Amino acid sequence: MRFDVITLFPAQFTALTEEGVVARALQRRIAEIHLRNPRDDTTDVHRSVDDRPYGGGPGMVMRYAPLRAAIEAARAEAAAAGVRSRVAYLSPQGERIHQAKIARISAAPGWVLIAGRYEGVDERLIEDCVDEEWSIGDYVLSGGELAAMVVMDAVIRLLPGALGHADSARQDSHANGLLDCPHYTRPETIADQRVPQVLLSGDHRAIERWRLQQALGRTWQRRPELLQERGMSDVEQQLLDD
Numbered sequence: 001m002r003f004d005v006i007t008l009f010p011a012q013f014t015a016l017t018e019e020g021v022v023a024r025a026l027q028r029r030i031a032e033i034h035l036r037n038p039r040d041d042t043t044d045v046h047r048s049v050d051d052r053p054y055g056g057g058p059g060m061v062m063r064y065a066p067l068r069a070a071i072e073a074a075r076a077e078a079a080a081a082g083v084r085s086r087v088a089y090l091s092p093q094g095e096r097i098h099q100a101k102i103a104r105i106s107a108a109p110g111w112v113l114i115a116g117r118y119e120g121v122d123e124r125l126i127e128d129c130v131d132e133e134w135s136i137g138d139y140v141l142s143g144g145e146l147a148a149m150v151v152m153d154a155v156i157r158l159l160p161g162a163l164g165h166a167d168s169a170r171q172d173s174h175a176n177g178l179l180d181c182p183h184y185t186r187p188e189t190i191a192d193q194r195v196p197q198v199l200l201s202g203d204h205r206a207i208e209r210w211r212l213q214q215a216l217g218r219t220w221q222r223r224p225e226l227l228q229e230r231g232m233s234d235v236e237q238q239l240l241d242d
């Protein structure tokens with residue numbers, strides 16, 4: 001899977017590309033991240049990427065021409081590598097991203113992501129070049145870089161081979177509509193808190209049932225609306241009935 005990110009601050013992406021799950025996935029060529037600065041696609045002497053807003057008011061707006069040139073160059077490079085990319089603009093006005101959407105994003109071969117700055121981008125760019133707008137939550141960041149990294153991290157860790165253990169993504173919160181169960185590691189006792197006995201039992205069916213019960217209980221306590229949307233699978237019902 002390939003991401004081409006259009007950003008004025010490519011150095012920020014080292015947070016994602018130098019350490020951890022995503023960095024490993026990049027090394028193993030499970031995913032690719034290409035960074036493109038629209039300043040490199042300017043044609044004027046000042047290499048300007050922003051300008052004052054029509055109608056006045058505070059802040060600056062990212063200009064159409066450098067962004068369009070960057071998007072076209074990124075799509076052409078992806079196409080030359082055999083990848084047909086769609087274009088997404090990270091925006092607090094976009095569709096709010098959740099885990100099911102992350103799974104759909106991961107099914108596409110490539111994305112060009114536009115990280116906005118200032119007051120955002122010229123609206124005509126969205127009209128002409130953007131397929132989707134994505135928000136990572138109802139708050140405003142200074143730029144789309146962190147939002148792009150959030151989405152890429154969540155997507156890349158789902159790709160086959162990205163995580164050490166294939167099951168871990170399946171058990172995570174939101175993967176199956178539930179929150180994850182609690183986890184424990186050594187030592188068995190900390191102060192007067194003991195690890196639940198069932199986890200030491202070696203009885204895999206009992207452990208699976210306990211984990212499902214915990215996940216259901218937590219979801220009911222913390223996010224009851226998730227349970228209402230979800231219901232219960234036959235396998236889960238049978239496990240609880242055992």
Ligand code: SAM
Binds near residue numbers: 089120139142
């Ligand atoms: N004036 C814009 C508005 O109110 O809709 C906000 C601009 S914001 C200061 C600058 C950039 O940060 C945006 O263009 C967008 O790329 C990014 N951004 C801010 N909040 C975001 C969010 N919640 N999700 C995704 N991107 C966000």
